Amino acid sequence: MKAKLNFKGLTQNILIAACMLIISSCGQSSKEKESADFKLVIEKTNNGVKMQSIKGASWVNLSFSLNMEQTQAVDEWGMTELGKVSSDKDSNLADFLFTVKITDNRIVLKGIEGTAWSDLSFSLPENGKQAFDQFGMTELE
Numbered sequence: 001m002k003a004k005l006n007f008k009g010l011t012q013n014i015l016i017a018a019c020m021l022i023i024s025s026c027g028q029s030s031k032e033k034e035s036a037d038f039k040l041v042i043e044k045t046n047n048g049v050k051m052q053s054i055k056g057a058s059w060v061n062l063s064f065s066l067n068m069e070q071t072q073a074v075d076e077w078g079m080t081e082l083g084k085v086s087s088d089k090d091s092n093l094a095d096f097l098f099t100v101k102i103t104d105n106r107i108v109l110k111g112i113e114g115t116a117w118s119d120l121s122f123s124l125p126e127n128g129k130q131a132f133d134q135f136g137m138t139e140l141e
Helices: 007-034
Strands: 039-044 048-055 061-065 071-075 078-080 097-103 106-113 119-123 129-133 136-138
Touching (some): 061 078, 119 136
Antiparallel strands (some): 039 048, 097 106
């Protein structure tokens, strides 16, 4: 008696695994687009903040005055207003939007677009610096 090989089950398992792999890679690509690749350094000054873009923004240095509890929106193009966000997109830049607020000795960042974080809050003394990226706080270089 000859043994018959059953390829039907094997073929079905291979097709299911291939479909799962394709779906998983598609999900990863869309997640990567949500979290744009940028790195910034923020410094608290006596009347606001200074920011430096290490990568991902069109600006290199950005500084602005902030009173307590005042909020400023920032995107890859610089200072902006939440209702007037630029529709210009550049594939060489990260696509991000967040707000900056100073409360007492804390910097409060609220991620709106292109960040994996929704809120970052940390203490920063005057002239103190902190680096952050699309994933959160990171080391200064």
